[in-house]
Amino acid sequence: MPELRDAIAAQIELRYGLNFDPGNEVLVTHGGIHAVMAAVFALVDAGDEVLIEDPCWMPYVGCTVMAGGTPVRFAADVNDGFRFSITNLQQKLTQRSRLLILNSPCNPTGRMLDRKTLQEIAALVLAYDLWIISDEVYEALSYGHPHVPTAALETLRSRTITIGSLSKTYAMTGWRVGYAVGPAKAISEMLKVSQYSITNVAPYVQRAAVTAITSPDVAQYVKDMQAIYAIRRSQVIETMKSLSNLKAQAPDGAFYFMIDISQSGMNSEAFASRLLEEYAVAVVPGQGFGPAADSFVRVTFAAPIQEVIEGLSLVGAFITKLLNSPSDAV
Ligand SMILES: Cc1ncc(COP(=O)(O)O)c(C=O)c1O
The missing domain is CATH 3.90.1150.10 (Aspartate Aminotransferase, domain 1)
Structure with a gap:
């Protein structure tokens, strides 16, 4: 529904100053989990390695396996508040690495990625020519530190699919509505996955989502x-x-x-x-x-x-x- 894609793009621009074309860079999905699945299916071919932090929200691993990819786990710094470990990530990168999945704020740890860490991640992502899925469904729940979207880094914008959801920000979990924003070429592949799996999110749910995003109340x-x-x-x-x-x-x-x-x-x-x-x-x-x-x-x-x-x-x-x-x- 164009109104919902317009509302999503306008809200992202308002919050972070990032521009996404509602016509071809925004996809409405059946919750954030469907956006993750569609992104993994669009990006991963058999044998591709997908870098996933340990600990993580487990559907990243399941979606990777279903798509024929190989999940490669790299541990967070468990003894330092689950900080993101660049060293552990670097050690797991190979010529088969295709995709890195990031999650900030993180389920289960509550850890967030700051700009400096994202810059360090960006250097590796560019060196290994990776795609990123950046799961930011908890973006509205941060305490003191502002949320930094991965796509806010200029070098990452063209290789990042950002996942959003109304489940957390608007406590609309049962409505099952989320979205992905990213480069048109990836979103158009994800649209195929979405059409062959759910066809579309019910229009009355999309209308409720427009109200949630745009209503001052x-x-x-x-x-x-x-x-x-x-x-x-x-x-x-x-x-x-x-x-x-x-x-x-x-x-x-x-x-x-x-x-x-x-x-x-x-x-x-x-x-x-x-x-x-x-x-x-x-x-x-x-x-x-x-x-x-x-x-x-x-x-x-x-x-x-x-x-x-x-x-x-x-x-x-x-x-x-x-x-x-x-x-x-x-
Ligand atoms: C990290 C993370 N990503 C995505 C989701 C998906 O949420 P939904 O499918 O309800 O939008 C969840 C739900 O718990 C989550 O914890």
């Missing part, structure tokens, strides 16, 4: 929501400080953070299932996001804050119990 709701998340994040940080046996890095963006459970002596899956069984607290095992995160569990503050605080206290109680009886950690 909705813009105010988004500001209110951002303020609530910022307060919740501060409350989580305060709670973590008061629980001396819990270690976590404060997230720069999104609504997740990783708790370090290494002192428990358990892997993340065993830890999460015992926590669920014995304390009725649900966390996501870090292992689900990649092997580098196996001594972490992911927690979200998208839930009511009192529940999150209560849950964190119970995680603390569980760790204390394990520390007091190490033989119990199996």
Whole structure:
């Protein structure tokens, strides 16, 4: 629907001063996940290597495998708040490398990519002639550091497909509407993938998306929501400080953070299932996001804050119990 593509392009220009032609550089998709899938299918041929950070949101790996590509994981700097590791990326680049997938703000770590890191990434991307999928679905949720779109780097603009979604910014998860913006040649390939998979996003959903993006009332709701998340994040940080046996890095963006459970002596899956069984607290095992995160569990503050605080206290109680009886950690 042209109105939605116009609204998406106008909003990106307003936020970041970046120009995308709504006629051939914007694709409306069935949520951000469909945009990721269409981009991977459009760019990856059998045998191509796709560089994916560890930990990451797992559909990047699944989409790569379905497209016949080879996922190549490079670890984030786990001991330094999951900072992006240029060294680890560099070590995994080969002549078969085709695509790098970036995610900022990151699910599961909340880590964001600053301009300096993006410049370092750009040097490698140009040297190895890579495409980038930049998943920025959490762009509206950042705390203190402004979000830097990958396409804002002049050298990367022509080789970056940016993924956006209304799921997070407008809490419209169930509506299933997202988008991709990027160079016309890539968007036209993605359009074929989209037409052969979903035909199009339902027009009434697209109309709702236009309203979400353009309505001043909705813009105010988004500001209110951002303020609530910022307060919740501060409350989580305060709670973590008061629980001396819990270690976590404060997230720069999104609504997740990783708790370090290494002192428990358990892997993340065993830890999460015992926590669920014995304390009725649900966390996501870090292992689900990649092997580098196996001594972490992911927690979200998208839930009511009192529940999150209560849950964190119970995680603390569980760790204390394990520390007091190490033989119990199996
Ligand atoms: C990093 C990341 N990208 C993309 C998505 C896709 O969101 P949706 O398909 O609801 O737009 C999610 C959802 O959790 C996500 O965490």
